[in-house]
Amino acid sequence: METHLLSQIDLCDYPSGSVGDQLASYVKANPERVAAMSVHDLAQKCDTSASSIVRFCKGLGCSGYSDFKQSLVYSLALRKQVKVSSLDDFKAEDSAKDIIEKVTMRNIQALELCIKALKVESLEKCVQLMHKAKSIDLFGVGASFVVAKDFYQKLIRVAKPVNLDGDWQVQLTYARNMTKDDLAIAVSYSGLTKETAQCAKVAHERGAKVIAITKNDGRTRLAHISDVILGVPETEAYLRAGAMTSRMAQLNIVDILYMSYVHDDLEEYSQLFMHNYIGKDEG
Structure with missing residues (x-):
């Protein structure tokens, strides 16, 4: 149930x-x-x-x-x-305990909704595209860049060629240099972020496949550009205090995609984990 x-x-x-x-x-x-x-x-x-x-x-x-x-x-x-995340969720009279409960319950709800929003066939197709891709370019700005950065750090641990930069103009340059052998993964909760959509559009024009990690709305520009959509449950209003439940859901989807990718050859990737492990006494 x-x-x-x-x-x-x-x-x-x-x-x-x-x-x-x-x-x-x-x-x-x-x-x-x-x-x-x-x-x-x-x-x-x-x-x-x-x-x-x-x-x-x-x-x-x-x-x-x-x-x-x-x-x-x-x-x-x-x-x-606990209502869907919006600027009205928090009241002046809220105690620290109230804030803890509200934020935590909304995050739990967002994670549970991922189970319904994420289509298995779409996930499997994304994993196939990742294995096939010569290299992966990640696109995202703002809070979505934080999600893309987390994915970037995971992929370099398994020696997958991947590009990401905090400067949007550099991301666009990456997109312009993509080929049909590459894969673009664009992260945007709203699907309306013009910088991310532009990078995805350029990548698509260059012949690269495009995966979008975005909310379940096929009407956005990013959705129209993408070959596969990994749906993020719609848990936040467009006007919000800051990305919270949406970021949590996106990070969960990134974790699912990453583990699905390495699951195809756990033995090989386990060896890479050990090879790329940096101990606390290093550095």
Whole structure:
């Protein structure tokens, strides 16, 4: 059973007009009402059958309708306690304990949502592209650069040729020198960062494959440029105090991608880990 049912339903992409689409829309619009309804009442409201509702519930990881309602009640309670990250989350009267709980709970939620947002087939395709690539160029600015830097440090430990620079103009120069044998990985939570999108566009024009680590929105410029999208759950408003849950989710996706990459030949990469290990007494 998923912990955050409403957030999970938000991420589901049911075919328009399908039973799943109708049920999801009704549940999202009337969560408190649904939590008090019987399966037959809900079936009547959505003009469907009780068996279809049970299938809908099981598709969300619940054992049945009763389990679904329990998960829904919990999700409602959690949303009242900790809302999606925005500038309104923190109050002047918040204690240090309140801040600890709010930040931690939002980060936990973001990590859990990664399980639903990240498509296995997309991950597997990215791993194949990484193995095939002669070299990898990483693009990202601001908080997304921090995520790209973490990935850069991981890749050099396994001797994968990789480029990254904190200067956006240098990143663009890297993009202009890419070939069809290279791979670009662009990190941007919003998918709207013009510098990152421009680097990805140039890399694409040079014939390189492009992976985007960005939120689940295929309408952004970065998404249109990319060959594969590793979806980041949408946990933060565009106007925010600073990248927090989005950065946590992106770092988690980078960790997943990296471990999937080295998992293909653990013995070889384990030897590289040992070879490139720098002890505390070195330096």
